[in-house]
Each structure stands twice: as C-alpha cells, then as structure tokens.
Amino acid sequence: MTEGVVGVRMGIVASTGGAREVVHLAVEAERAGWDGFFTWDGVDLGDLGTFEAWDPWGILSAAAVRTGRIRLGAMVFALPRRRPWVVARQALTVDHLSGGRLLLPVGLGVAEDRAVAGVEGEARTARERAERLDEALAILDAAFSGETFDHRGVHHRVEGMRLVPRPVQRPRPPVWVVGAWPSERSLARTVRWDGVVVQGLRTLDEPPAEQVRQVVDWVGAHRDPAAGPFDVVAQGVLPADPGAAAEHLAALEEAGATWWVEAEWDPERAAPPLLLERVRRGPVPR
Secondary structure, three states: OOOOEOOOEEEEEOOOOOHHHHHHHHHHHHHHOOOEEEEOOOOOOHHHOOOOOOOHHHHHHHHHHHOOOOEEEEOOEEHHHOOHHHHHHHHHHHHHHOOOOEOEEEEOOOHHHHHHOOOOOOOOOHHHHHHHHHHHHHHHHHHHOOOOEEEEOOOOEEEEEOOOOOOOOOOOOOEEEEEEEOOHHHHHHHOOOOEEEEEEOOOOOOOOHHHHHHHHHHHHHHOOHHHOOOEEEEEEOOOOOHHHHHHHHHHHHHHOOOEEEEOOOOOOOOOHHHHHHHHHHOOOEO
8 A cells, every 4th residue: 555545555547648658657656656557458449539559568568677666557458359378478477577566457348349359350249258258367367377278168279288487476466357337247257356347337437436335245245255355446537636536535445445546538638748747646645
C-alpha cells in the first residue's frame, strides 16, 4: 500500500501517448508513488476513440527495466484473440525482467474488438470468446508450472509443452479476471484465479461501491478461503478534489476493494500532457 494513501492500492492506465512517452509515464508513476502502472491491450475501441495500439508486451518489457518497484500490467489482456503459448512466453519474460512485478488482468475483450477475437481473425460470439478465455487460462497455468503438459480443448491443442524457467512469482503472476455483475457465470470464472476486475454486465461504466460490495459478498460465498489472497479491482476516474477523491476511495475500500485503477478513456482528457500531469500528482492523499 502506498504511504499516505487511502487503504487501497493505486494504479493508473497510460491510455494515450507515443511508445517512449508511455514508458516514461511508468517511470514517473513509480517516482510519484503509484502502486501499479498499466498499459492496455486493444486493436480498435470503436466509439471510445482512436488510441495508439502499441503492443503491451513491448511496452511492459521496456517499463520493467526502467522501474524497480511498481507493479506492471495491462487493462486488460484480451486473451481470446491471443495464442496462449505465446502469451505464456511474453508473460514469463516480463515477470523475470521486472523481478516478479507482473500482474495479469484478463478478459474477453471489448465488444467492438470481437472481429479479431479469434486467432484466425474471424468474428466470434461472446460464448466462444469465453471458451477461448478459459482454455487460455488453463494453458497459462500449466505452462507456469514448469512441468511438461498436454492440452486438448475445443479451440487449442498443446502437446508436450514445457516452459522454463518458472516465473519469479509463485505459483504464477497474479491473474485478475473481469467479472461482470450480476452474471454468475462470469463471476464463477474469477474465483478460480487471484482477483476480479469488477464490471457491470454489458457496460464499461465505473462500478459503484454497492456493486463492488455485491461482488465481494458473492466471491466470499463461492471461493475457498484457503485458496489464498484475492484482489478486488475497481477502475474509473476519481474526482479532481482530493477530499472527494479520498471519500470515494474510502467507500470502495469499505465495500471490499483492494485496488483502484485510474483509467481515463476520453482522448481529450487523457491527452499525453494531461496524463503526465495526473501521474505526477500521484495517488490521492488522505
């Protein structure tokens, strides 16, 4: 937890900027006391505007060697349109470059991205993307074990794969899965892993504290307490007033959130100079 900040860990998304600018933002975010720095993984966000579509693994590799404390990830990795055995190697590389600071937030990908949801570039239904996500997660988990494994699924087949060395983080880099409230099918996927990125069903709006509380209660009722630590991640844009921002975070913390990720997706409000200014202001003080 960042000293002097309301008791949730604080991250920020670099949603705009050139490749060097984004890596520089990671350095500045660490200096300013943020707990997490996130790039993003997308091709076309449709109505959300046009953003620079840098490869997140290239950005994170560069950020890993330029920083020494801050956690690194992307909001979120759209696994259904990536080959999981390639992702396993990329994740392993960043995990080692960073000394064990990689986070893996994952999801189906936004609806506007579904035209490239499959590795063959064909349109995919939400159900098929969900199947691909589950298979990708199973392959990643097996790959991170360091053991030789096979996988025979509906969409992927792996025979005799072994990934070495093992990740720095054991048993693997933490996996946060998008959980769309109130879909029990979506939430059931999250409790098998290490955290949930709280989201409403069919919306990208910021989840209110009450929704976070409902997700926390559902997870508590369906996840084995012995399964280990579990993060609850909310994202959005905090009020500009520090007092109002601290109050907002306190409500989320009381609801059970463990992370807040500042994520501005308006291209004008997230223009590189404004984003750099926000990063340098640091997390919200008490």
